[in-house]
Amino acid sequence: MKNQMQAEAAGTAIAGHGLDWPHLFATRAERMKASEIRELLKLLDQPDVMSFAGGIPDPALFPVAAFGTALTAALSGDSKGAALQYSVSDGYRPLRDWLVTRMASLGVPCTTDNIMITSGSQQALDYLGKLFLSKDDTALVGWPTYLGALQAFNAYEPNYDRLTPLGNRSAADYSHTAETKGGKVKFAYASADFANPTGETLPRSARENILDLAHELDIAVIEDAAYQSLRYDGDEVPPMLALDIARTGSIEATRTVYCGSFSKTLAPGLRVGWVCAAKPVISKLVLMKQAGDLHSATLNQMAIHTVASDGFEAQMAKIRQTYRARRDAMLAALAKHMPDGVSWTRPDGGMYIWLTLPEGFDGAALLAQSLKTERVAFVPGRAFFADGSGANTLRLSFSCASEATIEEGIKRLGRVVRGG
Numbered sequence: 001m002k003n004q005m006q007a008e009a010a011g012t013a014i015a016g017h018g019l020d021w022p023h024l025f026a027t028r029a030e031r032m033k034a035s036e037i038r039e040l041l042k043l044l045d046q047p048d049v050m051s052f053a054g055g056i057p058d059p060a061l062f063p064v065a066a067f068g069t070a071l072t073a074a075l076s077g078d079s080k081g082a083a084l085q086y087s088v089s090d091g092y093r094p095l096r097d098w099l100v101t102r103m104a105s106l107g108v109p110c111t112t113d114n115i116m117i118t119s120g121s122q123q124a125l126d127y128l129g130k131l132f133l134s135k136d137d138t139a140l141v142g143w144p145t146y147l148g149a150l151q152a153f154n155a156y157e158p159n160y161d162r163l164t165p166l167g168n169r170s171a172a173d174y175s176h177t178a179e180t181k182g183g184k185v186k187f188a189y190a191s192a193d194f195a196n197p198t199g200e201t202l203p204r205s206a207r208e209n210i211l212d213l214a215h216e217l218d219i220a221v222i223e224d225a226a227y228q229s230l231r232y233d234g235d236e237v238p239p240m241l242a243l244d245i246a247r248t249g250s251i252e253a254t255r256t257v258y259c260g261s262f263s264k265t266l267a268p269g270l271r272v273g274w275v276c277a278a279k280p281v282i283s284k285l286v287l288m289k290q291a292g293d294l295h296s297a298t299l300n301q302m303a304i305h306t307v308a309s310d311g312f313e314a315q316m317a318k319i320r321q322t323y324r325a326r327r328d329a330m331l332a333a334l335a336k337h338m339p340d341g342v343s344w345t346r347p348d349g350g351m352y353i354w355l356t357l358p359e360g361f362d363g364a365a366l367l368a369q370s371l372k373t374e375r376v377a378f379v380p381g382r383a384f385f386a387d388g389s390g391a392n393t394l395r396l397s398f399s400c401a402s403e404a405t406i407e408e409g410i411k412r413l414g415r416v417v418r419g420g
């Protein structure tokens, strides 16, 4: 008994009480932590909570019948066995061919060899972290940026510096900062269209600035295009990869790695995304994929290919109409119910609106209060900042709520903010 108490006090383990694991873990595991927000968000399962927290598509919009037909077809006829068999690491060739046409329509002429299929674009972010970041290297990211990108990159023990697309910091300044931290700047990561969490789109000039900076620093650009197809207003802006090709003449001469996804358009549960980049990058990523998971699920890639080839644009028209109305409802409700001093973004697409509250507000405390008194959920903004700043910000998602829920939920949130 005494031994047991001593062992517990010292944080070590004895038989029957589990091993003392942390000292066995690699240093990279230290930066993998569950966030307090995730704990709070567990409460969302309760049916009376109005949630603007989840960054997920509305399942009512999934093309379920089309997938039913596509899956049945993949499992019958000539390709019966193939759909359940191992397949190549770079991905199902007909899907990669379809993506060549899709990328060309976005101003990105490329070949099938410039495309690798990934298990969601999240896997691409992990592999790109693995490919580019040695410990103490620097990744340039937005302030705020996609939390999942920080989580993917964190495993490779980088430092972060703030990417300012308005071009007000010099390349020399960035590299000096990175060197003082013991590494080099390796890439700039940005979501150019309807970013998570802000919903903002980078104007063409900002995309050009990022490419200029990347050129001066001789680094890669990671373009996260997860939301690119979800445009509700305004003209399309060419992807950074297209602008890079316009400068350099060919995808092989570019430094931009484009990460696409079918998650927000067709079905996130099938975990199908893609990377489009110069061949040397794709070749390395294919080797990582071989080591990582061999390949993405063959059946899923076949089904995505069938559904995308038969009706991608029709599916997009349906989604855009629904999400546009929800975005409009949320913007109208915010204008009606938020007190002075609160500002928010007006996104042309995507799923998110980003709120900035007056200084002194704490998003996490506000969430706890909001869940208690008004049963409304959102994501406090701090988690999206690499330096843990941004306490007075929060992310609202309009993708899964009806217009009536949005009006009522934002009215309640307005009350919480006034009370805070």
Ligand code: PMP
Residues within 6 Å of the ligand: 055, 119, 120, 121, 122, 123, 146, 148, 191, 195, 196, 224, 226, 260, 261, 262, 263, 268, 272, 273
């Ligand atoms: N990038 C961004 C900006 C995202 O918001 C997400 C999902 N929330 C992803 C990448 C990953 O999505 P997936 O792996 O489903 O393609």
